[in-house]
Amino acid sequence: MLIDFLYHLRSHGLSLSGKEWLTLLTALERGHAACSLSRFYYLARAICCRNELDFDAYDRSFSEFFEGLSGAEAIDSSFEHWLQNALPQRLLSEAERAALEGLDLDEVKRMFEERMTQQKERHDGGSHWIGTGGTSPFGHGGYHPSGIRVGGEGQQHSALQVASKRLFRNMRRDITIDTRQFGLALRKLRQWGREGLASELDLEASIAATAQQAGDIQLVFRPERRNHLKLLLMMDVGGSMTYHTQVCEQLFSAAHQSVHFKEFRHLYFHNCPYDFVFSDMAQQERVWTKDLFAQCDASWILIVVGDAAMNPYELTHPGGAIDYFQRNEEPGLLWVDRFRKHFPLSVWLNPEPSAYWQRPSNQLIRKVFPDMFPLSLEGLEQAIDRLRASPHAAR
Amino acid sequence: MTQTPTFQGTSHYIASAELREIVNVACDLQRPLLIRGEPGTGKTVLARAVADSFGLPLLTWHVKSSSKAQDGLYVYDTVQRLNDSRFGTGDVHDIQRYIKYGPLGKAFRSEQRTVVLIDEIDKADIEFPNDLLHELDAMSFMVFETGETITARQRPVIIITSNAEKELPDAFLRRCVFHYISFPEPDEMREILKVHHPEAEQKLVQQCLQRFYWLREQPEVRKKPSTSELVDWIGALRRAGVDPKILEQEFPFLGVLLKKESDLQALRRVPRKPYR
Known part of the structure; x- marks a missing residue:
C-alpha cells in the first residue's frame, strides 16, 4: 500500500525515489506516525516534499488516495443531497452523550456499511440511520463522538480534511510567487569574471x-x-498592461534589487517599441533607440515584458503607433525585429497565459521574436535556460 | 539510540505540534532537517530551541555568499604557516596547529552530541549543498593536509534554514527531512506573544493582532510584517503607554512594522490608483 501511495505521489509530479520510500518505512518502523492518519500526513509530507511548492500536489494526491480507502465515494448521491440540506443540531444531555462514547472505529465502519445497504430513504434527527442532526454515528451536523461524517462541514481537523483544504494551493510552481523567487531565477544569469x-x-x-x-x-x-552581466529590461506600460502591473513590478524590483549585475537599465514603451522608447513609466523622457543601440552592445541581455496585445496595424503600418506623438515612419514590427537582431540574447516575457497567445498581434511579434515565455516563475526559468543555451551566451 | 529525548518546544519558543513531530522524526532518523518559511517565522531560533530542549551545545554556521562547503569542515591556514616558517615563530612541523575547524568539523570532533545550525544555506553558491552531500551522509571527512579522517563520534542534529530553497539540488533535498513553517494563525500568535510580552494588557494584544493581520492582508504592502516585527511593535507601544483605543484609528510607530518607504507610502493612499 505504501508503494502504491508513493507511485500515486509520483503521478502527481513529485519526484520520488526508493530513498524516500525507505526513509518513510524506517520512520514508520520506529513508530513515528503511531497509527494516526494525520501524523502520517505530516510525516510523509516532510519526507516526500522538497519545498512548499510541492505541498499542493501532495495534498491533492493524499486526499485522492486516502479518500478512496475510506469508501466515501460509495455513497449514493441522493444521500449526499439530503445530508447537505440538514436539520439543525439537537442538544443532548450528559447522560445521552456518555452513552454514545466508546464505539471503536472498526465497529463504526462495519455498522456504517451495514446500514448503508439497509437504508432506503432520507432520515433526519434520529439515532440509528444515516442522517443529519441526530445521534446516530453516521451522517453530519449531529453529535456522535466516534461517528462517520458524510458530506457537510466537519469541526475536527483530520488529515484528510487538512489535505483537502489545500492550504498551499497558491504556492504552486506555475503561479508567480514573489520578488525573491524572481531574483533567484535571475541570479542564474550570472557571468563570472575577475576584474578590478x-x-x-x-x-x-x-x-x-x-x-x-x-x-x-x-x-x-x-x-x-x-x-559581468548586463541586463536591459524593457516593459510595456499602459493600456492592457495595467492589469499586469503587480507581476511586472515584482519582476522589475527583483531585477532592480539584484546587486549581481554589472549594469542594469530599464526602459518603457507602449505596446511596441519604435524609434524612441522612454526612460520613465509616465513616458515623458524619450530615449532614442539608435542611441540605445550605440550604448548597449550585443553582450547585453534584453528582456522584454509585454502582453503583445494591440491592434495589428500598430505593428504593420507606418504611423500606426497608438500614441499620436510617436508618428512612426516605419512599422512597429520592423523595430521589434531590430531589437531582436541587435540583442541576440533576448527573450520576451508575456504576463498573459499562453492560452491567449492566439491574437494576431501576438502571432506577428512571435514571427520575428520567437522566444516568448509566460511571465511566471516557470516561464522565467525557461527563458533563462534558453538564454544560457544560446550560442551567443558568454561562458 | 534506544531512548531518544523528544522535542517539546521551550518556554521561549512555541512550536506547533506538527513542527515538534518533524523535529523528532529528523533527530531519530538522523537526517538533516531543512526548514523553510517566511522571514520572521522563527527558523533560526528553532535551532536554539532544539539545542536548549535537548541540553546540547549549538554550533552555528552563518552561510554567506562567499561561503564554501570546505569552510564548514576545516580551513588550512597556509598564510599563518608560511609566516611562522619565515619568522621562526611556532612549531611549523605540526600541521595540526594550522587546521582550523569549522562548525561541522567541530561537531564531528565533539565528544558530546551537538546541534548544528546551517543558516540560510541558499545564500551560498549553487554548488554549495552538493559539496556537502558526502559529509552529511557519511558524517565524516578527510583532512588532506594530515591524511586524517574525522568521523562523527556522535551524529549531530543538523538544522538547515533556507529562504529560497528552489536553488537547492535534488540530491541534497532527498537526504533531508523538509518542513515549511507557515505563518502563525492569530491563536498561535497569541501564544507566541505571551512568551515575549507576558505582562501585556489583553486588550492591547487583541487590538494589535487585529491591526497586524489586517496590514498583512493589504496587497499594497509588499514586505509583509512578520512575527518579530509584531513583537517589537507591541514592545514599542507598551513603552510609550499607547492607549489601545488609538489603534482603531491610526498606526503609531508604523515604522517598526513596515521597513520599506514604498510600503509606508502605499498604505497612506489605499486604495491606490493604477497606472494610466
Whole structure:
C-alpha cells in the first residue's frame, strides 16, 4: 500500500525515489506516525516534499488516495443531497452523550456499511440511520463522538480534511510567487569574471612566486570574482498592461534589487517599441533607440515584458503607433525585429497565459521574436535556460 | 539510540505540534532537517530551541555568499604557516596547529552530541549543498593536509534554514527531512506573544493582532510584517503607554512594522490608483 501511495505521489509530479520510500518505512518502523492518519500526513509530507511548492500536489494526491480507502465515494448521491440540506443540531444531555462514547472505529465502519445497504430513504434527527442532526454515528451536523461524517462541514481537523483544504494551493510552481523567487531565477544569469582591485589571496600564484624566490615568501593577490552581466529590461506600460502591473513590478524590483549585475537599465514603451522608447513609466523622457543601440552592445541581455496585445496595424503600418506623438515612419514590427537582431540574447516575457497567445498581434511579434515565455516563475526559468543555451551566451 | 529525548518546544519558543513531530522524526532518523518559511517565522531560533530542549551545545554556521562547503569542515591556514616558517615563530612541523575547524568539523570532533545550525544555506553558491552531500551522509571527512579522517563520534542534529530553497539540488533535498513553517494563525500568535510580552494588557494584544493581520492582508504592502516585527511593535507601544483605543484609528510607530518607504507610502493612499 505504501508503494502504491508513493507511485500515486509520483503521478502527481513529485519526484520520488526508493530513498524516500525507505526513509518513510524506517520512520514508520520506529513508530513515528503511531497509527494516526494525520501524523502520517505530516510525516510523509516532510519526507516526500522538497519545498512548499510541492505541498499542493501532495495534498491533492493524499486526499485522492486516502479518500478512496475510506469508501466515501460509495455513497449514493441522493444521500449526499439530503445530508447537505440538514436539520439543525439537537442538544443532548450528559447522560445521552456518555452513552454514545466508546464505539471503536472498526465497529463504526462495519455498522456504517451495514446500514448503508439497509437504508432506503432520507432520515433526519434520529439515532440509528444515516442522517443529519441526530445521534446516530453516521451522517453530519449531529453529535456522535466516534461517528462517520458524510458530506457537510466537519469541526475536527483530520488529515484528510487538512489535505483537502489545500492550504498551499497558491504556492504552486506555475503561479508567480514573489520578488525573491524572481531574483533567484535571475541570479542564474550570472557571468563570472575577475576584474578590478586585487583583494583576494591567490594561493597557487603565491606558492609559485615564493618558489621562484627560493622560499622568500611572496604573496600574490587577485581581484574577486564578479558578475559581468548586463541586463536591459524593457516593459510595456499602459493600456492592457495595467492589469499586469503587480507581476511586472515584482519582476522589475527583483531585477532592480539584484546587486549581481554589472549594469542594469530599464526602459518603457507602449505596446511596441519604435524609434524612441522612454526612460520613465509616465513616458515623458524619450530615449532614442539608435542611441540605445550605440550604448548597449550585443553582450547585453534584453528582456522584454509585454502582453503583445494591440491592434495589428500598430505593428504593420507606418504611423500606426497608438500614441499620436510617436508618428512612426516605419512599422512597429520592423523595430521589434531590430531589437531582436541587435540583442541576440533576448527573450520576451508575456504576463498573459499562453492560452491567449492566439491574437494576431501576438502571432506577428512571435514571427520575428520567437522566444516568448509566460511571465511566471516557470516561464522565467525557461527563458533563462534558453538564454544560457544560446550560442551567443558568454561562458 | 534506544531512548531518544523528544522535542517539546521551550518556554521561549512555541512550536506547533506538527513542527515538534518533524523535529523528532529528523533527530531519530538522523537526517538533516531543512526548514523553510517566511522571514520572521522563527527558523533560526528553532535551532536554539532544539539545542536548549535537548541540553546540547549549538554550533552555528552563518552561510554567506562567499561561503564554501570546505569552510564548514576545516580551513588550512597556509598564510599563518608560511609566516611562522619565515619568522621562526611556532612549531611549523605540526600541521595540526594550522587546521582550523569549522562548525561541522567541530561537531564531528565533539565528544558530546551537538546541534548544528546551517543558516540560510541558499545564500551560498549553487554548488554549495552538493559539496556537502558526502559529509552529511557519511558524517565524516578527510583532512588532506594530515591524511586524517574525522568521523562523527556522535551524529549531530543538523538544522538547515533556507529562504529560497528552489536553488537547492535534488540530491541534497532527498537526504533531508523538509518542513515549511507557515505563518502563525492569530491563536498561535497569541501564544507566541505571551512568551515575549507576558505582562501585556489583553486588550492591547487583541487590538494589535487585529491591526497586524489586517496590514498583512493589504496587497499594497509588499514586505509583509512578520512575527518579530509584531513583537517589537507591541514592545514599542507598551513603552510609550499607547492607549489601545488609538489603534482603531491610526498606526503609531508604523515604522517598526513596515521597513520599506514604498510600503509606508502605499498604505497612506489605499486604495491606490493604477497606472494610466
